[in-house]
Amino acid sequence: MGMGAVVESREWYLASYAPQGVPNSKHLKLRTASVSLEPHSIPDGHLAIQTLLLSIDPYIRTRFTGPNNLDGLYFPQYHLNQVITGVGIGRVKVSKDSKYKEGDIVLVFGDLPFAEYSVISSTKVSTKIDDDAIALPNYLSCLGVPGFAAWISLEVIGKPKKGSNVFISAASGAVGMIAGQLAKLKGSRVIGSTGSDEKVKLMKEEFGYDDGFNYNKEVDLDAALSKYFPDGIDVYVDNVGGKTLEAVLNHVNKQARIALCGMISQYDKVWTERDGVRNLLNLIGKEVRMEGFMIGSYFNLFDDFAEEMKKYIKEGKLKPKHKINIGIETALDSLNSLFTSSNIGKVIIQFNA
Amino acid sequence: MGMGAVVESREWYLASYAPQGVPNSKHLKLRTASVSLEPHSIPDGHLAIQTLLLSIDPYIRTRFTGPNNLDGLYFPQYHLNQVITGVGIGRVKVSKDSKYKEGDIVLVFGDLPFAEYSVISSTKVSTKIDDDAIALPNYLSCLGVPGFAAWISLEVIGKPKKGSNVFISAASGAVGMIAGQLAKLKGSRVIGSTGSDEKVKLMKEEFGYDDGFNYNKEVDLDAALSKYFPDGIDVYVDNVGGKTLEAVLNHVNKQARIALCGMISQYDKVWTERDGVRNLLNLIGKEVRMEGFMIGSYFNLFDDFAEEMKKYIKEGKLKPKHKINIGIETALDSLNSLFTSSNIGKVIIQFNA
Numbered sequence: 001m002g003m004g005a006v007v008e009s010r011e012w013y014l015a016s017y018a019p020q021g022v023p024n025s026k027h028l029k030l031r032t033a034s035v036s037l038e039p040h041s042i043p044d045g046h047l048a049i050q051t052l053l054l055s056i057d058p059y060i061r062t063r064f065t066g067p068n069n070l071d072g073l074y075f076p077q078y079h080l081n082q083v084i085t086g087v088g089i090g091r092v093k094v095s096k097d098s099k100y101k102e103g104d105i106v107l108v109f110g111d112l113p114f115a116e117y118s119v120i121s122s123t124k125v126s127t128k129i130d131d132d133a134i135a136l137p138n139y140l141s142c143l144g145v146p147g148f149a150a151w152i153s154l155e156v157i158g159k160p161k162k163g164s165n166v167f168i169s170a171a172s173g174a175v176g177m178i179a180g181q182l183a184k185l186k187g188s189r190v191i192g193s194t195g196s197d198e199k200v201k202l203m204k205e206e207f208g209y210d211d212g213f214n215y216n217k218e219v220d221l222d223a224a225l226s227k228y229f230p231d232g233i234d235v236y237v238d239n240v241g242g243k244t245l246e247a248v249l250n251h252v253n254k255q256a257r258i259a260l261c262g263m264i265s266q267y268d269k270v271w272t273e274r275d276g277v278r279n280l281l282n283l284i285g286k287e288v289r290m291e292g293f294m295i296g297s298y299f300n301l302f303d304d305f306a307e308e309m310k311k312y313i314k315e316g317k318l319k320p321k322h323k324i325n326i327g328i329e330t331a332l333d334s335l336n337s338l339f340t341s342s343n344i345g346k347v348i349i350q351f352n353a
Numbered sequence: 354m355g356m357g358a359v360v361e362s363r364e365w366y367l368a369s370y371a372p373q374g375v376p377n378s379k380h381l382k383l384r385t386a387s388v389s390l391e392p393h394s395i396p397d398g399h400l401a402i403q404t405l406l407l408s409i410d411p412y413i414r415t416r417f418t419g420p421n422n423l424d425g426l427y428f429p430q431y432h433l434n435q436v437i438t439g440v441g442i443g444r445v446k447v448s449k450d451s452k453y454k455e456g457d458i459v460l461v462f463g464d465l466p467f468a469e470y471s472v473i474s475s476t477k478v479s480t481k482i483d484d485d486a487i488a489l490p491n492y493l494s495c496l497g498v499p500g501f502a503a504w505i506s507l508e509v510i511g512k513p514k515k516g517s518n519v520f521i522s523a524a525s526g527a528v529g530m531i532a533g534q535l536a537k538l539k540g541s542r543v544i545g546s547t548g549s550d551e552k553v554k555l556m557k558e559e560f561g562y563d564d565g566f567n568y569n570k571e572v573d574l575d576a577a578l579s580k581y582f583p584d585g586i587d588v589y590v591d592n593v594g595g596k597t598l599e600a601v602l603n604h605v606n607k608q609a610r611i612a613l614c615g616m617i618s619q620y621d622k623v624w625t626e627r628d629g630v631r632n633l634l635n636l637i638g639k640e641v642r643m644e645g646f647m648i649g650s651y652f653n654l655f656d657d658f659a660e661e662m663k664k665y666i667k668e669g670k671l672k673p674k675h676k677i678n679i680g681i682e683t684a685l686d687s688l689n690s691l692f693t694s695s696n697i698g699k700v701i702i703q704f705n706a
Contacts, residue, residue, distance in 0.1 A: 074638020241633065260637050276629015280594065284613050284645035285427020292637035297608075
């Protein structure tokens with residue numbers, strides 16, 4: 001597998017679109033391709049990469065929907081028969097760009113193939129990773145997409161203060177666990193919702209949430225929010241949308257802010273069948289700002305974000321939880337675990353080296 | 354009726370709450386009371402006022418709903434058997450505050466009784482009106498609540514620029530007609546929706562809208578917005594909520610801004626029966642900010658607003674339209690005209706002097 005070899009590389013490709021529901025083995029399939037690592041076969045400005053880690057994120061599911069059903073979905077669709085892509089970390093095997101050399105570890109935002117080996121443009125690399133004090137999976141969680149999303153939700157949109165009442169849905173997930181810890185670092189009172197008692201326990205004991213509840217048990221969300229927020233909600237980081245967002249709108253305080261980070265409860269339905277939110281009138285009376293965002297529009301703030309987060313990690317103030325599944329063959333199950341609420345923390349695939 | 358007299362004063366009072374539907378003569382009734390204008394009967398710091406003009410606004414309807422049904426309604430409820438109140442202009446008949454004298458014309462924001470005569474605290478007076486160059490009804494339209502709401506929608510929240518695509522619902526109403534003209538003054542392309550062909554004509558010919566449509570004819574709102582906004586919507590001033598807001602969300606551009614000014618289509622329903630908006634996911638993908646507001650939180654900007662608007666009025670750049678109904682007895686019909694879309698422009702009651 002050294003330079004000069006042609007390697008076998010397993011890769012996930014899109015076999016058919018999934019307009020609704022959770023993708024399964026009809027939609028995503030694994031195949032084996034050959035990738036040449038001969039330097040003369042790598043174009044200038046490109047890198048041959050051996051994948052080390054891949055980030056499994058809810059938005060990936062929205063890229064399987066198919067071109068006819070995209071209302072409100074905002075990432076480009078994958079193409080049939082082509083390898084799917086995402087965020088990941090790889091080792092440079094061959095470099096045709098003088099900025100990188102064999103052995104460099106690189107973070108690729110958004111376009112790293114779900115493959116053991118691949119050849120990509122060096123412009124896809126976001127950053128070279130050279131800080132040994134921080135373990136690699138952190139670059140896909142607190143220092144990566146979910147961490148940045150959590151940071152924007154709070155620093156740019158939600159702006160909680162000391163004593164603010166903050167609610168976070170999918171609170172033990174990749175974004176939620178970071179958002180919760182960041183809000184605690186601001187001195188806020190932070191409550192989260194999640195899908196199991198085990199995760200509620202984790203949120204309180206490891207992530208430092210003041211309290212939390214299992215939405216599968218608290219079937220009356222409105223009553224649950226009355227109980228956990230007797231003084232109302234000042235900041236909501238929404239990762240789920242739908243009925244939870246609607247319930248929150250009945251509990252917002254004056255000039256509350258809602259950061260719309262994701263709506264995992266809504267992705268697998270056509271828009272006319274999504275949950276209608278009936279109480280937007282609260283946004284007027286309570287003078288609420290509700291704002292959606294995509295991290296791509298905030299890259300000018302990425303260095304500020306990374307600096308702050310690295311400091312917290314090194315000081316032990318931020319404790320991410322990673323669910324690391326071993327082997328490229330776990331990708332489909334890993335993705336599905338996001339939708340069955342069976343994951344805890346950031347789901348990452350670690351490749352067999 | 355000079356100083357020292359006791360005058361008969363007709364007044365509208367709340368006879369019963371209207372949890373749903375448009376209020377009628379069972380809910381609002383007219384009666385005659387006696388008001389003493391004897392100086393010794395007026396408390397210190399108070400004024401005896403003869404009402405000249407009253408503003409008829411959609412939010413008034415939300416104050417009839419009754420205390421058990423308030424989800425999302427944001428103004429205090431009127432009390433049974435008590436005189437209802439609103440925004441209006443009056444003449445001081447007796448002053449027990451050295452800042453005002455008999456004959457002063459004063460603007461009262463929010464708590465002027467719907468009565469021919471009343472005694473109010475001088476702290477309720479927003480401003481003494483002493484600019485003869487501006488006709489009084491303007492103080493209830495472009496220089497009053499609807500004008501300020503339109504100005505905040507655009508200056509603070511929507512921020513349209515030259516060439517922005519701006520959509521305004523209830524576009525010939527009190528807020529809409531001002532918002533449309535202000536957006537045109539910024540150089541935007543402005544399209545409005547309203548309830549009759551006559552009003553579409555007025556919008557284009559008098560208010561300067563680039564185009565507009567009658568929502569009673571364009572029953573497929575989505576198709577209408579595709580037609581009128583081939584390049585999408587950058588700024589939406591929402592006065593109606595519900596299905597119109599939902600349709601707009603299918604046409605928003607990247608980083609569009611939605612100012613939630615009012616939701617007249619939703620006021621007369623309990624919240625669980627209001628229209629559910631199913632496509633909030635667009636707020637994420639398009640990175641949209643949607644923000645509700647109440648003018649009371651922006652009074653620090655009122656002088657800036659008034660200065661800008663007076664300049665436009667004197668330069669003839671802003672042409673408000675007033676529907677002036679004569680006599681206190683027209684209040685109920687005037688209010689109902691807002692909900693049957695039979696009004697044009699700002700509805701004002703002018704009292705018989």
